[in-house]
Amino acid sequence: MAEKVLMKGNEALAEAAICAGCRHFFGYPITPQTELAAYMAKVMPKIGGTYLQAESEIAAINMVLGASAAGVRAMTSSSSPGISLKSEGISYMAGSDLPGLIINVQRGGPGLGGIQPSQSDYWQATKATGHGDFQILVFAPSTIQEMIDLVFTAFDLGDKYRMPAMILLDGMLGQMMEPVVLPEKGKISLTEKPWAADGHGFKRQHNIINSLYLDPALLERTNIQRFERYAAIKETEQRCEEYCTEDADLVVVAFGASSRICRNAIVAARAQGIKAGILRPITLWPFPTDAILQLAQTAKAFLAVEMSMGQMVEDVKLAVNGAKPVRFYGRTGGIIPSPSEVLEQIKTIAGGM
Amino acid sequence: MAEKVLMKGNEALAEAAICAGCRHFFGYPITPQTELAAYMAKVMPKIGGTYLQAESEIAAINMVLGASAAGVRAMTSSSSPGISLKSEGISYMAGSDLPGLIINVQRGGPGLGGIQPSQSDYWQATKATGHGDFQILVFAPSTIQEMIDLVFTAFDLGDKYRMPAMILLDGMLGQMMEPVVLPEKGKISLTEKPWAADGHGFKRQHNIINSLYLDPALLERTNIQRFERYAAIKETEQRCEEYCTEDADLVVVAFGASSRICRNAIVAARAQGIKAGILRPITLWPFPTDAILQLAQTAKAFLAVEMSMGQMVEDVKLAVNGAKPVRFYGRTGGIIPSPSEVLEQIKTIAGGM
Amino acid sequence: MRPDLNLLLAGFGGQGLLFGGKVVAYSGLIEGREISWLPSYGPEMRGGTANCSVCISDEPIGSPLVLTPNALIVMNLPSLDKFIDTVVPGGIVIIDSTMISKKVNRSDVSVFYVPATKLCEDNDLKGLANIVLIGKLFKSLAHCSEEALDKAIIKSVPASKKDLIDLNRRALKLGIDFE
Amino acid sequence: MRPDLNLLLAGFGGQGLLFGGKVVAYSGLIEGREISWLPSYGPEMRGGTANCSVCISDEPIGSPLVLTPNALIVMNLPSLDKFIDTVVPGGIVIIDSTMISKKVNRSDVSVFYVPATKLCEDNDLKGLANIVLIGKLFKSLAHCSEEALDKAIIKSVPASKKDLIDLNRRALKLGIDFE
Amino acid sequence: MARITVDEMYCKGCELCVAACPKHIIALSPERMNEKGYHPAELLNPDECTGCGSCAMMCPDVAITVER
Amino acid sequence: MARITVDEMYCKGCELCVAACPKHIIALSPERMNEKGYHPAELLNPDECTGCGSCAMMCPDVAITVER
Amino acid sequence: MAIVFQRPKSLAEVNMHYCPGCTHGIIHRLIAETIDELEIEGKTVGIAPVGCSVRAYDYFNCDMVQAAHGRAPAVATGLKRARPDNIIFTYQGDGDLAAIGMAETVHAATRGENITVIFVNNAIYGMTGGQMAPTSLPGQVTQTSPYGRDVRAAGYPIRVCELLSTLDGVTLAQRVAVDCVKNVRIAKKAIKKAFENQVNGLGYSIVEVISSCPTNWGLAPNEALEWLRGNMLPYYPLGVYKDLSIDKSTDKSAEGGM
Amino acid sequence: MAIVFQRPKSLAEVNMHYCPGCTHGIIHRLIAETIDELEIEGKTVGIAPVGCSVRAYDYFNCDMVQAAHGRAPAVATGLKRARPDNIIFTYQGDGDLAAIGMAETVHAATRGENITVIFVNNAIYGMTGGQMAPTSLPGQVTQTSPYGRDVRAAGYPIRVCELLSTLDGVTLAQRVAVDCVKNVRIAKKAIKKAFENQVNGLGYSIVEVISSCPTNWGLAPNEALEWLRGNMLPYYPLGVYKDLSIDKSTDKSAEGGM
């Protein structure tokens, strides 16, 4: 096995993207993801890739759209306010069936908010990264190693399903260092993209990348076909990790940074004899509804823990569908909950079960 | 009673806003809301108001932010892609506790989509009009008269709760004409805004309009206080209209344009002896959860009908919380469902009950 | 209860169909009925298709979109082809026969061929074929009183173009009188 | 199982706390343990506060944020005031006494006062007070082998600044040797 | 000898060619109407056409072919 | 007679005043350190100060008051 | 007799949806002719804007991408960076390029992106039904300046070529018109040069084409061209505002495309 | 002895968070002095950008609004249109004004919005830790141009005063620096004029202030000023690029504020 190195989350994402064959990065500076762009700025020129600091997040996402339309793997990264600005472009990408990786290292909002970690863009990522009927793939790593792995997955599935993919993390994961094993380079095989607008060379009809359908019937058909793809993704791509859930009375659901804290709390709870476990969604869209529904048969209650005022909890409720009570505990504004706070919550709920 | 006049929805919105004391309109052209801006462009210069065609939707929403910060009633209007562009600004307004009216005359998406009516920005409006933890008031009129009334409500409640308000409609409502009675002018009393940045005149400490809180504890506190306000709004401001629901086995839930179609279908269903009724949310946020929960005790099933691939249906499910089955029927891409299609759905569900 | 009118007017953009619909809508409003008017156009600024749904009823109007009209006014061939089958049995179809030479072969609807564009040209009323056809509609259905129709014209013409009122009246009469 | 290290390093931005934390983190990694390193800074580019959490454990690390350190290294007064009460009983506190003259009045923690900045100035090692304090940490806790610590220095210094390795070694030794 | 051909499928009767023709020998056909409802342009006086291509140069719908 | 006063609460020891002073009579205090950890500027030679205000003109933290 | 003028190959054989007499069609033809003459159809990718020309993707036989309103320069940048050997052009209206897309325009220009920008200035928002554009003239009546553009409230029109000429990244900035045969020929030359510059790796070239919108100006097509000449040309003088293509082609290394 | 220089009243009595030797502080002072001298504190509303000066809202004693990154000109427009009698100024960095906010900047300028824009050009993104700015110099090393700004890939710096001077709506465009006593005095005059123009209803005024960022340039404060003089001033020549204030004040009716 390759040597473990210490790497910051943001830098690991950049390195992973490069390993995954991405040679086109377009971004605009924003805390707390700056290390990612800085890494790209350092490496891309050396490997014949493009690091381009765009004039804005809007320009950046549309550059990604352009590069992706040309058939290459392209990406951008930003943090919460910047993602709002990208939302029109992301909707266009979805509407044009274009892949592309978007990284959101979330910070506290709304507005300018703060620069500390947060998970309060969950709804934006999973329900409405822009206007109209569409979804994007959303991945929520909780370790830096997993970030690396999910960058590959995000590119691969994005290409496969021809849709944008987002890695949703937060300032804590972006800026912490952990030991990681980097993937070996040059072992990827990229999907063919016969649909790309890269010059027809008189070998085929001309390709059009477009999201305009003036005939509503055609737009409806296009949307329905896209949703059939979404349905297939929901079938096959839900991912989550469970820990101590087999016999759990109380299942904590948490992703990313907060899942790490919750895991500590679960260990502590078990030590006190409380049958708690944790389900950690790895894909936020598709949400791991099936696994939660499964647990709803054995568990007595659920607790969603988020670094927000409560967003994912609705997806947990939708999955559980009233079968068991679903509680919520959250911190917001850049505050990371402590394991002991979560433990308190677990104890209170366990006490009432 | 004043005389009824025929008025287009878009123009009625403009006239109502003027009657409600709005003298500052900032917009950027987009179909299908252009009549609104054109009306403003005609009237505002004559009454000493401001019609300003901004360079973009982004500029427009930030002009609204500025005017609102100065303490006046200000508004903008757009359609789906334009709302995505406004999302950062709306998040800033929410984070700065500023009122302001945003009109979204929805069209089919994603991307450039089409220019025909749609309801597929429901999630964007109700869950994530931008990044971070926040909500805006969302109103869904279904007649032109109601549009007029809700413009007043939106301004009043926006000022009262210091938050942005959106009127979410669609191209059908925006462009159709119906008879309306216009409100009498000059009968409004505007809220005092001691917090406004309009020059302190040495009479008070200087005011700061801001959404930045570098201390996460402070940001959290601010968010929590804002959510306390939201909780109060959820208590008191849920609005909906019910028709034939008292004894309904099947309750259709639909808003705006689609609710009109569903009402026709309900009439037809009743004529065929099917006990169907309709609950029409008037506020989409706060969603009329209480009324739906109430009906969940008597109804046997719910059917959400939307001009989208299914968005509000999740809020219906969350309200019903598994007590009764919730079905969905939708058309997308600019297609308006016909009463007979909806009737078919009603019959199928009623048949299976 | 008076019968509902579910009128669809269809043709090219620029033929005045939306205005015509407005006149009909006002005629209903003036008689205190529920009404709705809904335009629909293609993306072209010029030369595209345009159509307009008008509903008049004694009940609140649900869908303003007329999918199955009981009255159809058509001013070009593509629209005739597109909509002729949607007319409910017993409905009426009024065709500008200057623009459309094709004949309808449905026997369950009443069809009127009015060379409205030609009539207008002959009578110095260019651009008012739409109103001629509405005259015919009124003649066939008597969906409102003659007085209401006249008031509707007055209401529909913008204040700045008052001189058009009489021209419209004349066009209306052409349609009413055409056999 | 070896004891966990939950280290917090705190002071002004620019005092090298993040680098110091990295050295400690690498010392754990080299011994095959689980580790995490998490910086946290205020919004100021200069003159603000900065701190760094480092965890070393034999178990996977949940929260990388050290809220209740069992070792605290502080290099300015505001940080001492802010964090001193968070140290768990039995923990150790290492203070740069050149920067902080205040004394700690807790008896349930071991406190070491090291005039690290002064030591560095005297030994031509300007800017390496952070490493002196880490020397002291190592001396007090022996959280890793001396060899691992040395390798950690080598790993942490960027390839382009190899000449700094020896300076760091000397600073480390100053801290280890300080009584 | 020269000649222009107007492809009636494209022509929208805008009359730009009419104005552009230095010989004033193009006009819209008063009778013919194409599918879209336009009266297409036609060459009134084929003998006078020099094939200068001015009409084609101005035709926005690229309906004109010029032969010489 | 002229004099400058440096408000140590504001001073960040940036030395812009030091460089700006045409008389070269300002320097950072080698001993004193303010709350934020900076060595504040001080007037070395009060007698020579002309009160020209150059230091104040350049002080980014507006720490200097000039009297004359 | 031989055919001396016919529809260019790169122009699709479909009816364009533009209004009768709208000069968008002429500009399309000039681009298509250029693509044919430079024999680059197979490696050209065009970018359609949001505006009346949104459906340009159906009218050219090269690969096409439809961009969000105003973002064509950013999309072009992405395409060009991904495929430096392709020839990328944007086709944009005044609302698209000079209002919502101003930042993208200025920045693509200052970056000297090796792309070709065809900027259609018709002093109005055509597609949305005739609102005031950033290039609408003082006093011009539009749907949103019903009393004529009041420069005190709505500001002054923007002269795009003049603005962009101040930027070091710009290789060619030229304003042409398509109101008459002579100007159409000049326009053709300018457009061709703008494409050639890209082929030669010389960087950012923009051709501003003064165009008509008979529909929203409320004029017959030929009247519209008259109005254009009488009103737009005085405000938007035709000419070459910047042309470094000669300097640059002799010294490619310094400024060459990327 | 009398006090001949002291902290202006309009500057809050708090420690500013700027790095030691950062000239943001000087510019703040000049604005505060101007507000004092024109006696407009009670009716002035300032707009803080996103950038190092984001917390400017805490530093001025007038009402303040914090705008989204780049959108200060739009926010200013909203404020000014709502309260034409208030004096509105924006304070913006180069990333804010010339990158993400380029469209808003150009359009507020071309509209001739009666506002005052103080544009702090320090050739870098300060707050986010030293990334390349639209004004970073060719060859300048930054966090995102680690090998020096390569104009072929990253484009050329933008000269904002030159760009905006082409717009009819601009009344004053002047570039100053705060690197030495003499230039600070000139800067003060320019800033004062930019505010006076607004008071007199003369329209859009922008003062570009060449400023230092010792932290991200990696230089001691005085070295930073040296670098500024040696590198920025040659690229960004100081001076008045446009000044219509005299013409306009004699003929108010034509161009007066709204």
Ligand SMILES: Cc1ncc(C[n+]2csc(CCOP(=O)(O)OP(=O)(O)O)c2C)c(N)n1
């Ligand atoms: C984000 C966004 N805003 C607005 C629109 C609506 N819109 C469509 S075309 C257009 C302007 C067209 O004007 P112009 O660019 O001048 O081109 P023209 O139609 O005149 O050729 C606008 C504002 C849109 N589609 N997307």
Ligand SMILES: Cc1ncc(C[n+]2csc(CCOP(=O)(O)OP(=O)(O)O)c2C)c(N)n1
């Ligand atoms: C939409 C958005 N994008 C990016 C950021 C991150 N950001 C904060 S400050 C800044 C740039 C600051 O540079 P500049 O405007 O030059 O001001 P300076 O800090 O140098 O004074 C950026 C990109 C943000 N807050 N919001």
Ligand code: SF4
């Ligand atoms: S210019 Fe072309 S479209 Fe116009 S009339 Fe002549 S041939 Fe027809």
Ligand code: SF4
């Ligand atoms: S210029 Fe001001 S902050 Fe800097 S050293 Fe002098 S007094 Fe202190």
Ligand code: SF4
């Ligand atoms: S609206 Fe104007 S620009 Fe658009 S196609 Fe018609 S004439 Fe041309």
Ligand code: SF4
């Ligand atoms: S980072 Fe630069 S611009 Fe920002 S406060 Fe520090 S020195 Fe000034």
